[in-house]
Amino acid sequence: MHELSIVSSVVDSVIESLEKYPGARVLEVRLRVGALAAVVGDSLQFCYELATRETPLEGSRLVVKIVPVVVHCAACSRDGELESLQSFRCPHCDEPAADVRAGREMEIEAIEIEEAEVKP
Amino acid sequence: MTTRIVELRQGILKKNDELARELRGRFTSARVLVLNLVSSPGTGKTAFLERTLRELRQGGARVAALVGDLETDNDARRLAASGAPVRQINTHGICHLEAEMVGRHLEGWELGGLDYLFIENVGNLVCPSSYDLGERIRVALLSVTEGEDKPLKYPTLFNSADAAVITKMDIAEAVGFDGAAALSNIRQIRPGIRIFETSAKTGAGMEEWLGWLEQQRS
Numbered sequence: 001m002h003e004l005s006i007v008s009s010v011v012d013s014v015i016e017s018l019e020k021y022p023g024a025r026v027l028e029v030r031l032r033v034g035a036l037a038a039v040v041g042d043s044l045q046f047c048y049e050l051a052t053r054e055t056p057l058e059g060s061r062l063v064v065k066i067v068p069v070v071v072h073c074a075a076c077s078r079d080g081e082l083e084s085l086q087s088f089r090c091p092h093c094d095e096p097a098a099d100v101r102a103g104r105e106m107e108i109e110a111i112e113i114e115e116a117e118v119k120p
Numbered sequence: 121m122t123t124r125i126v127e128l129r130q131g132i133l134k135k136n137d138e139l140a141r142e143l144r145g146r147f148t149s150a151r152v153l154v155l156n157l158v159s160s161p162g163t164g165k166t167a168f169l170e171r172t173l174r175e176l177r178q179g180g181a182r183v184a185a186l187v188g189d190l191e192t193d194n195d196a197r198r199l200a201a202s203g204a205p206v207r208q209i210n211t212h213g214i215c216h217l218e219a220e221m222v223g224r225h226l227e228g229w230e231l232g233g234l235d236y237l238f239i240e241n242v243g244n245l246v247c248p249s250s251y252d253l254g255e256r257i258r259v260a261l262l263s264v265t266e267g268e269d270k271p272l273k274y275p276t277l278f279n280s281a282d283a284a285v286i287t288k289m290d291i292a293e294a295v296g297f298d299g300a301a302a303l304s305n306i307r308q309i310r311p312g313i314r315i316f317e318t319s320a321k322t323g324a325g326m327e328e329w330l331g332w333l334e335q336q337r338s
Contacts, residue, residue, distance in 0.1 A: 002215055002247035009132050017128055027123060031132070038249045038276040085275040087308050096311030100279065106132040106250065114123050 003043035006106070007051045014111055018056055023116030026060040030110045034067045034103040035085060041066070069103030136251055139219035143254025150231035153337045154239065156217075156253050158277060159261035160270075161243030164287040166195045167320040168261065169240055173202040175330055176236060185238040186225055188217040195240065205229070216247035219254055235337065245274040257336060262306070263287045264297035271305045278309040283316070285329070290319040 010029065018024055033039050041064050048062045069082040073090035079101055080091035090097045131137055147154045157165050169185060176183045184205040187195045196208035207225050209217060222239060231237070239255060241248045260281035262270055265288060271278040278284065284306050292299065303315055314332065318325035 002250065005214065006132055006250075009135070013128070013130060013132070013134070017126065021126075036276050036279060038246050085309075086272045088279065088311055096307070098311040098313075104280075108128045108130055108132055110125050110127045110129075112123060112125050114121050117121065 003039060004047045004051065006039060007044060007047040010108055011051050011055055011057055013108055014057055015055060017111065018113070021113055021115055024056065024113040025116075026057045026111055026113050028061045028063060028112040029057065029108065030063045030065065030112075032065050032067055032105055032107045032109050034105045035069050036100065036103040037106050039106065065109070067102055067105055070101045071097040072099040072101050073097045074099065133250065136219050139223060140252035140254040143219055143223055144256070146231060147237070147254060147256065150234070152231050152234040152237050153257070153333070154237045154253075154255045155257045155259055156239045156241060156248075156255035157259050157261060158241045158245070158248045158281070159243060159263075160245050160266060163243070163261045163263040163266065164320060165240050165243070165261055166198055168285065168287050168318065169238055170199055170202055171320040171323070171326060172238070172330070173199060173204045175326060176333075177203055179330070181235045182233060183236045183238070184229065184234050185240060186222060187240045188221075188242040190215075190242060211242055215242055215244045216251050217241050217253055218251050222253050236333065245270075245277050249277040249280045257282045259283045259285055261285045261287055262302065264289060264292040265295050268298050268302040268305055271302075271309045275309045278306060281310060281313065283314045283332070284310070286315065286317045288319060288321075289317050289324055290322045
């Protein structure tokens with residue numbers, strides 16, 4: 001269960017990025033997580049609620065986009081999306097493919113914020 | 121009220137990745153080969169490492185180990201019996217090692233005086249795979265008692281490994297271990313990976329493993 005560590009890193013990074021937007025409230029946090037990243041979406045959601053309490057992220061939505069695993073095939077020189085994590089083979093020619101080009105990422109893509117009213 | 125989308129595009133584990141990169145730079149310039157050992161609890165990482173440290177020292181190599189554990193220092197004490205310098209990292213409930221913990225526990229060690237540094241991760245097949253420790257080689261271990269399909273159940277970890285070690289081969293027959301299935305499952309997840317079949321008890325497979333380690337150093 002390292003989802004809490006991961007979510008805490010997300011909260012810290014988002015709070016850091018809010019320095020440029022004083023008083024802003026976070027509405028949504030968008031993550032990109034690879035299918036090979038060993039992270040469980042439901043656990044992220046569960047931990048998110050805990051980790052955002054009493055922060056500017058409290059009450060915001062967490063949106064997790066799963067990035068499929070893409071391998072590069074040495075035999076046919078093509079990239080392809082893996083059909084199953086239980087078999088690292090080229091989807092085009094069925095040769096074993098060890099070269100992972102996508103699917104390990106863990107990234108904060110963007111946040112949606114509501115900026116504080118600026119008094120004229 | 122105005123809402124706005126702010127693009128961040130930054131790694132969630134950016135801090136860990138940056139620290140790991142720094143560590144890797146230090147390890148490379150000190151010419152010390154660093155290995156990160158990952159497996160389930162009970163696979164026999166400590167027994168395997170004990171024998172590895174002992175045999176490397178007998179061959180004249182300079183070795184050291186960092187051992188991750190939730191609470192105890194039992195494993196560190198076992199490993200220290202080999203005569204190698206060993207330090208315990210207690211994670212106090214955290215299920216994996218992070219680069220920061222490794223860096224902190226290296227203080228005072230002269231890395232240039234080492235040939236090999238082994239990092240025994242916390243016994244866990246999920247979480248350690250996300251955390252780069254600056255190692256050059258990640259080794260996934262699997263014992264003959266765990267079931268041949270474990271690599272299929274934990275593809276993330278086995279896919280991120282550079283080598284795999286099967287432990288407790290001395291009892292393989294007694295527990296009905298299907299070696300061919302285990303090898304095929306590991307290769308299914310990580311085509312081309314080097315696999316060692318070993319027993320820390322009888323010493324089987326150790327010569328091949330130690331020979332490979334030496335090759336990795338040169």
